[in-house]
Amino acid sequence: MPAGAPILSAAQMAAAEAACAARGIVPADLMERAAHAVAREAARFAAGRPILVLAGPGNNGGDAYGAACLLRAAGCDVRVAALGEPRAGAAAAMRARWAGPVTSLADAPPRPFVIDGLFGTGMSRAFDGEAAARLCEDAFILSIDLPSGIDADRGAALGDAIRADVTLALGSLKFAHVAGEAASRCGHVLLDPIGIDVSSSARTIARPRINPPAAAEHKYSRGLVCVIGGAMGGAARLAAAAAARGGAGYVVLASDDRRTPLDAIVHREPDARSDTIADVRTSALLIGPGLGRDAAARAACAQALASDLPLVLDGDALALISIAALAARRSPTILTPHGGEFDALFGAGDAPKIARTVAAARASGAVVIHKGADTVIADPEGNVIVANPPSWLSTAGTGDVLAGLVAARLAVTHAPMRAACEAVWLHQRAAGLAGAALVADDLPMHVPQAIAECR
């Protein structure tokens, strides 16, 4: 996935295209550039294999006809199968340029390399993809802009969506390249801006820059993280270990369980929880992993919310707070809900995940890390960063590790959006280093290497 790249909705993409027209760059120019970009990548990936171009009725099909012409002119073995004919505009002009035969999808024999130009951002309703699926079954598939059959904003598959090996995004990434089910249908995502200027408040995550501590730093100035544990000691221990490996200068774990994951982590008795929450040296307070939901947990949460400390709320804590209480806070707050916790706190809805997360950040005044295979980080100003972490993270306790990393980065940076992005990047990188079939306990030990890569 291109790092730090803007992400647009289909409507925002259309507006950016329209703005090009105002500068004298008409749709036919953009389609010409798109066709060149597709032909270039197709020639590279096909590497001499016979090519079948699937062309749809809209501009995505126009890009496909344009690429077919260029590939044929370059000496490639190209055939075209179409679903509907472009009737007007740049796409019809590209269709007219193709002098070779055009068959229906049903009549086309399979070929080892497929350029999928059936539908892009204009996909509006489910399509019957049976014939396309037969042609794609054993082929390497390069999708133009999006795998055909995807809702560009929600990332939902509308009917028999295509599963690509490579997707070449045109102009900008769209929500579907990073969101929902679609993200896993795109394969390797490439981006060609084709000369369109885009700006967006949403971007893909990029490797952060993390400097070593300055010479004058000491353990308290480096950042003191306090983790408030509860019923399930293991979760708080995972979080504390991650905070320690995530660059905090000092980590305190207030928990019933006297075991700490590292000797460097200081244990406090749970009845000292209240003192811990009141400790003004604390740079970031983490509450929630393994907290439980009993009266003591509720009281600890209320005290944490009422304090002026920078706060990270995860797991059980998210069930013990209200949006109003969050909005009343003046100090930085970061929430780390998974999908279920998010819906319980902010309500479920049909809008795309990015929009729902921005609305939650605005309503709560907090930075929200809405976790999952498409992790959306939003701040109350509407800035959004999206990450697609490795799916091996779908195992118990990895969220506790993330919460510890968030607390550490908040303690060090004092900047909640930056802290959230650093933590999510370090978490996904640590997962990559831990590799297949990781368990949550494996992650903290890989965080120092991930940090070392951020210089």
Ligand SMILES: NC(=O)C1=CN([C@@H]2O[C@H](COP(=O)(O)OP(=O)(O)OC[C@H]3O[C@@H](n4cnc5c(N)ncnc54)[C@H](O)[C@@H]3O)[C@@H](O)[C@H]2O)[C@@H](O)CC1
């Ligand atoms: N972003 C940009 O600036 C550029 C975009 N271009 C291409 O234009 C594409 C968007 O083009 P369009 O807006 O024409 O949309 P599409 O080409 O994605 O498809 C829209 C067409 O498909 C039809 N359609 C939608 N759902 C259908 C279904 N289920 N069954 C049958 N027909 C269906 C629509 O009625 C319409 O005719 C992009 O994805 C990209 O490939 C390029 O041409 C160049 C520049």
Ligand SMILES: Nc1ncnc2c1ncn2[C@@H]1O[C@H](COP(=O)(O)OP(=O)(O)O)[C@@H](O)[C@H]1O
């Ligand atoms: N399929 C997936 N692909 C990528 N990341 C995932 C997937 N499922 C879960 N994750 C990540 O794993 C972590 C799980 O957090 P959470 O659900 O809170 O687990 P726990 O409470 O057990 O620690 C989150 O960072 C989430 O983004």
Ligand SMILES: [K+]
């Ligand atoms: K496509």
